[in-house]
Amino acid sequence: MGHHHPSTAVPSNIIGVAVLATAVGAVAGLLFAPKSGKETRADLQAKMKDAKHKGMEKADHMRHKMNSKVDTALSKVHDATDSLDEAADKAAAQVKAKADEASRRARAA
Numbered sequence: 001m002g003h004h005h006p007s008t009a010v011p012s013n014i015i016g017v018a019v020l021a022t023a024v025g026a027v028a029g030l031l032f033a034p035k036s037g038k039e040t041r042a043d044l045q046a047k048m049k050d051a052k053h054k055g056m057e058k059a060d061h062m063r064h065k066m067n068s069k070v071d072t073a074l075s076k077v078h079d080a081t082d083s084l085d086e087a088a089d090k091a092a093a094q095v096k097a098k099a100d101e102a103s104r105r106a107r108a109a
Contacts, residue, residue: 015059022051 026047035043 019055
């Protein structure tokens, strides 16, 4: 039986909002800093790169956390399915045994 694994991707809009908020704060801070344009651009590039890196790290952490939770849930579902299969097999064997016994009794009578 095939199993479908749900997507655990972190919505890109959450990451985008976090990166954008960091970028806006960095730009505001740099615009009010008394530096040359070249220094300001270099600082802005560094802050944007840092914000992107932090956003990617956060997204990766969230993805791993979600994958772990999904794996745990799938494991529990598989265990429950296995238990149900075993119970169904046992019940079917008991029904067959009783039917065979009834059939033997009917032939003997």
